[in-house]
Amino acid sequence: MARGNSKGGSGGTSRFRFVLFEGDLQEGELAQVTQAIQNAFRGSQASSPRTIGRSSVASPPCDTDATDFDQVEEAEEVGADNIPRARPVRKARAPKVPNPVNDLDVKSEPSLKDFVADYDVKSGFEKYLVIALWLRDGRDINSFTVDHIYTCFKLIGWSTNSNDFSKPLRNLADNKFLSGDCKGYSLSLTGAGKIEDKKRNSE
Structure with missing residues (x-):
């Protein structure tokens, strides 16, 4: 880019020339060069x-x-x-958090603690099943909720510290050890057979 000298004082004018490209082109190449220049200055569309x-x-x-x-x-x-x-x-x-069932009779025969003591339960699933068996056979409660299980856990002294206390019930139902849903679970034949196998041998 060449810039000429100013003429006169501050009110003078300046002349300049800006050369973008300069070169010799073969016939027919001008259109290609023009297209390349347009592409170079074309902004990408947002x-x-x-x-x-x-x-x-x-x-x-x-x-x-x-x-x-x-x-x-x-x-x-x-x-x-x-x-x-x-x-x-x-x-x-x-x-x-489940609600305790305050009117659940756990002391008359067979009491909850005596019934559970007859079974060798270790896992959480087995504890849920043995309570379900006691509710069915000991109290004639064929449809129970997580509130019943929670109440029994509290009275026996088992831990109720769980992020989702009803999750084992859903898992047991998925595996056909229980039937029903959270509105009312029932112990299935498969679940009863599973926990009855855990009964201790009487001496």
Whole structure:
């Protein structure tokens, strides 16, 4: 770029020449060079923002208060720079604590503690099953809830420190050891046979 000298004082003018490209071209090459220059100065079109819609999570038919998380999703907008503007949020919520069954008779024969003592139970699943067996055979309760199991655990002295106390019941139902759902579980033949095998031999 060449710039001429100023003429006169501060009110003078200046002359300059800006040479972008200079060279000899063969016939027919001018159109190609022109297209290349246009492409070089053409800005990339910014992609329009897109929105990832709110994801829906179906609510379970029961035990809604015992879910590990409330699935709360916020819309996520992504701009031309591909940087998320808002991320999905999972809001943690404590599971529902079961309610004690205050009118459950655990002392008359067969008492809860004596009945449980006749079985060699170690795992959590076995403890749930032996209580289900006592409820059925000892108290004629064929449909029970997590509240019954929770009450028995408390009275026996077993730990109730669990993030989801009803989860073992759902697992037992999935494996056909129980039937029903959280509105009312029943001990199945498979579940009864499983826990009856744990009965201690009488001397």
